[in-house]
Amino acid sequence: MKYTALTLAAKAAAITAALTLSACGAESESAGSGETAAPAAAAPGPAPAAAPTTTPEERGRKLFNECAICHTAKEGDPNRVGPNLFGVVGRSAGKADGFAYSKAFTDADVVWTEENLNSFIENPQAFMRGNRMAYVGQRDAEKRADIIAYLKTLK
Numbered sequence: 524m525k526y527t528a529l530t531l532a533a534k535a536a537a538i539t540a541a542l543t544l545s546a547c548g549a550e551s552e553s554a555g556s557g558e559t560a561a562p563a564a565a566a567p568g569p570a571p572a573a574a575p576t577t578t579p580e581e582r583g584r585k586l587f588n589e590c591a592i593c594h595t596a597k598e599g600d601p602n603r604v605g606p607n608l609f610g611v612v613g614r615s616a617g618k619a620d621g622f623a624y625s626k627a628f629t630d631a632d633v634v635w636t637e638e639n640l641n642s643f644i645e646n647p648q649a650f651m652r653g654n655r656m657a658y659v660g661q662r663d664a665e666k667r668a669d670i671i672a673y674l675k676t677l678k
């Protein structure tokens with residue numbers, strides 16, 4: 524959805540630019556009659572969406588809201604339904620202090636590289652069968668990248 528809005532915004536910007544350019548070109552010919560400037564003001568299409576000023580980390584922090592039901596992110600915060608995720612990127616699976624992991628986790632020989640996190644977040648059960656993370660998975664690759672960018676800041 525966000526992607527579509529951005530695409531539309533980009534298109535609207537391109538149209539506006541094109542109209543502005545043609546208006547400029549025409550102006551020198553018709554000595555500023557004002558006629559050619561009108562279409563630019565009435566550019567068709569939806570109002571351009573606000574420019575995307577957020578960083579992947581900021582978007583990821585928002586997306587993390589759906590993880591935060593089960594996971595804390597700050598150093599020293601308690602485990603919830605899921606383990607605290609401070610420092611998880613680059614760490615071996617199943618190492619948060621005081622969390623009772625499933626056998627799937629304690630048996631796993633997995634390091635949380637960005638690649639492994641990407642697969643796990645996409646489909647936790649497909650990546651590690653029998654684990655207890657009751658999360659359906661994030662199928663949008665861009666959102667996963669944003670979430671991982673945020674997880675990387677937790678150190």
Ligand code: HEC
Pocket residue numbers: 587589590591592593594604605606608611615616617618619623624625626627628635640644653654655656657658661670
């Ligand atoms: C319904 C609760 C729940 C939700 C929602 C959830 N998780 Fe989890 N997560 C868990 C549990 C429980 C585990 C441990 C699973 C086990 O022991 O089998 C876990 C494990 C993890 C681990 C491995 C941690 C480690 O110490 O090895 C990561 C990384 C993780 N979750 C990331 C996420 C992210 C990112 C999201 C959101 C996109 C998310 N989780 C959503 C419950 C949840």
